[in-house]
């Protein structure tokens with residue numbers, strides 16, 4: 088009988104940090120990801136027809152993938168993240184903006200599970216599956232309560248979640264998937280990327296491993312493989328909706344993709360789960 092897999096909390100903690108240690112690589116890997124940025128920009132622009140206007144809080148802002156476009160659109164934005172490397176990349180980008188745009192931005196190193204901010208915000212966003220780095224139920228609740236506390240009455244919280252996909256979750260953890268050849272954007276090192284994962288059903292956390300094998304110019308492995316841990320809590324809509332209700336939010340909309348299609352009973356058709364809730 089195969090030995091039962093033991094999942095460690097230390098792996099979860101590392102799984103929320105290691106993939107964000109190399110900000111340049113992060114930006115390179117997600118350079119073509121635009122649909123989410125466009126969605127949140129539209130939301131920030133249009134919400135003022137229905138909700139109070141005011142500054143935006145970009146929760147887990149990372150390298151500023153969304154924060155920069157929001158600043159360019161004329162918003163005042165506070166970006167919060169706990170990764171020094173991601174925030175440093177965001178700071179470098181903000182430093183290149185005009186003085187007027189720079190003056191509308193603040194970056195802060197803090198944890199999603201414990202932050203308190205004044206003055207309060209009209210809109211808070213947590214883009215690109217960031218809430219899936221909150222692994223325990225208590226972490227999620229702390230996050231939602233903290234977000235609720237720094238919104239003005241009627242202010243909105245918007246975030247997205249990668250839909251749980253049983254077929255993908257259960258694929259063979261012993262195989263390597265997603266083989267991709269590329270050069271590191273800074274060092275120029277040739278690398279081959281692969282990944283696999285195991286699922287912890289007790290915590291509903293997916294433990295992914297991202298493998299980066301250096302190659303020589305002939306394409307042969309050269310040097311040790313670098314392994315990066317990345318963990319994602321799987322979040323079903325029923326749980327998200329009940330947590331939102333319990334932490335002082337009223338669900339306004341729930342989409343099955345960044346194109347705004349509704350998320351109904353047929354979860355199989357969803358590319359993303361996108362939630363928009365108002366502070367009660």
Ligand SMILES: C[S@@+](CC[C@H](N)C(=O)[O-])C[C@H]1O[C@@H](n2cnc3c(N)ncnc32)[C@H](O)[C@@H]1O
Pocket residue numbers: 103107146147148149150151152153167168169170173197198199200213214215216217220221
């Ligand atoms: C997938 S990235 C998304 C970054 C950015 N929102 C974007 O759309 O590109 C997830 C971000 O969450 C941050 N993060 C993860 N856990 C966190 C925590 N507990 N507190 C603060 N930031 C956290 C990481 O440092 C990383 O920048």
